[in-house]
Amino acid sequence: MEKMNHAFEKMKMLVGMDVDDEESAVENDSNSFAFIDDFNRQCTLTTKQRLYGFAICFSVGIFCTLLSLLVFFNPIKFGITFTFGNLLSLGSTAFLIGPKRQVTMMLDPARIYATAIYLASMIIALFSALYVHNKLLTLLALILEFGALIWYSLSYIPFARSMVSKIMLACFDTEF
Numbered sequence: 001m002e003k004m005n006h007a008f009e010k011m012k013m014l015v016g017m018d019v020d021d022e023e024s025a026v027e028n029d030s031n032s033f034a035f036i037d038d039f040n041r042q043c044t045l046t047t048k049q050r051l052y053g054f055a056i057c058f059s060v061g062i063f064c065t066l067l068s069l070l071v072f073f074n075p076i077k078f079g080i081t082f083t084f085g086n087l088l089s090l091g092s093t094a095f096l097i098g099p100k101r102q103v104t105m106m107l108d109p110a111r112i113y114a115t116a117i118y119l120a121s122m123i124i125a126l127f128s129a130l131y132v133h134n135k136l137l138t139l140l141a142l143i144l145e146f147g148a149l150i151w152y153s154l155s156y157i158p159f160a161r162s163m164v165s166k167i168m169l170a171c172f173d174t175e176f
Helices: 002-015 021-029 034-042 047-071 075-097 099-106 112-132 135-154 160-172
Strands: none
Touching: 047 075, 075 099, 075 112, 075 135, 112 135, 135 160
């Protein structure tokens, strides 16, 4: 982490920004989010710029997700474009609320498991599509990714998860 902060200070000097010794000491004391805190301070965008960034990133993400439907019968290409679209859509919200708050909200105890499953399924889908080239594994990872995306998205809506759980139990609770 120290090397990253040192490199960031060198970049500041190259661009012509002043490097405060006090700021560097504070950053070295709090190693957990020092880089993200500094990144947040340097990336101050106007409201208009944030909305443009969100709209562009979200639009490209939705476009990639919809584009993946054209190659649905080739699970490897489908997995790559679908996962890339999800990553762009997920990253677009960082323009609105900031990257540090985005990560903090994703690691909230209410959605930590959904976040972990969602990110793991994206990694598995990309790994199985790019490295293993296994269509069945890619398709299973994409199904898991889609389900995790829905469950993760529902965590932001109050009582949505409990409502969906009750509906699913009512639909599938049959006696033979």
